[in-house]
Amino acid sequence: STSPADHAAVDPAIAARLPELREQYAALQARDLSLDLTRGKPSAEQLDLSEPLLALPGEGRHTSAAGTDVRNYGGLDGLPELREIFAELLGVPVDQLLAQDNASLRLMYDSVVQAMLFGVPGGEGPWSQQGEITFVCPVPGYDRHFAICEELGIRMVTVPMTPEGPDVDAVAELVAHDPSVKGMWAVPTYANPDGSVITEDVARRLVSMPTAAPDFRIFWDNAYAVHHLTEHETPTADAIGLAAEAGDPDRVLMFASTSKVTFAGAGVSFFASSPANVAWFKQHLAFRSIGPDKVNQLRHAAFFGDADGVRAHMAKHREILAPKFRAVVEILTDRLGDTGVATWTEPAGGYFVSVDVVPGTASRVVQLAQEAGIKLTPAGATFPYGEDPRNANIRLAPSMPPLEEVRVAMDGVATCMLLAAAEAASA
Ligand code: PMP
DSSP states (O other), X not given: OOOOOOOTTOOGGGGGGHHHHHHHHHHHHHTOOOEEEOSOOOOHHHXXXXXXXXXXXXXXXXXXXXXXXXXXXXXXXXXXXXXXXXXXXXXXXXXXXXXXXXXXXXXXXXXXXXXXXXXXXXXXXXXXXXXXXXXXXXXXXXXXXHHHHHXXXXXXXXXXEETTEEOHHXXXXXHHHOTTEEEEEEOOSSOTTTOOOOOHHHHHHHXXXXXXXXXXEEEEEOTTTTOBSSSSOOOOOXXXXXXXXXXXXXXXXXXXXXXXXXXXXXXXXXXXXXXXXXXXXXXXXXXXXXXXXXXXXXXXXXXXXXXXXXXXXXXXXXXXXXXXXXXXXXXXXXXXXXXXSEEEOOOXXXXXXXXXXXXXXXXXXXXXXXXXXXXXXXXXXXXXXXXXXXXXXXXEOOSSSOHHHHHHHHHHHHHHHXXXXXXXXXX
């Protein structure tokens, strides 16, 4: 994969292409397109893969394997048979895994809120009563992680991403001396947006680095654990196990969901951590809910059968998604490959391609695309407060439109990237 680099190598000849690129852009605008590469949503074709869920569990089937009536209250941990399937896939002990309602983002939000209001095991009381609280935010990253911090008044400091996950030297330096650094975000597998995978070495360092705060937590958002775009099923580093080995078992909170396995609005979410953190999470959860939607969990368990059922199902997603990602990379390579105008990632999984354009031009690229009927994620969205200091990063999400539209949109986006670079070089 291509790692983001500086753009010293932009071909100065790009300025000479300005008139030609303006013509190309005018032709693009004349096509009156209406295309959207903004958010990582599954396509209708992908949602159709899970259509049988709508008929499950089916009338008369409302009893769990253990004999409980899933229609009724209770069962705060979630349905054991579904937890078993996902414990295997997520590589965690089943008794340290909770199955909850439809959004892992809510579990992340609740975890941070609980830490702010009540503190965490091994800590010194509520974070909100300890002055300024800081989170380490690897960039480019997921905008909704940053939005949680922003909403709760948590200061964000950034570290760069590398192909092996967050720059662990930079993280270790930040957490070592400043006790206000209580947390960090991490997407271990096929990160949003750069597709990087945290190696076992990096994971080991993240869970064992000395931290000034005694109650430092890694919010390990395993959103794309089973979302492979190739036949190679990249394993996720076992951060919870490694943290226990390193003597700080409570450092890692893991989140996952079936949002991009079944239905993005009606899946099942998961929380996993040390026994102490699971007890802490449940203790507060119990005030909020008498139990999760076990009917939905039973329907998911019936649909998958077992972990191999999930793997087979994900292979069908891959067949739909992989050609779209190939198209993105092919078109970027064809149109920009030898210009130095951009670098991009070639993810082996997940939902995004991360592109770095000529510094200073990302917002112009997004504007040009918008005015040609191609919606892109706003420039800066992958940084805290929506501010990319280099104005260079653009997140592409090719999952939703049909393949042919992805091709048309990407060709247009390439034109916009070239035009913005030519404008900047001529200014
Ligand atoms: N985490 C990451 C990294 C994501 O990209 C997304 C979806 N865009 C989510 C979490 C949201 O997950 P959920 O639907 O389970 O809330």
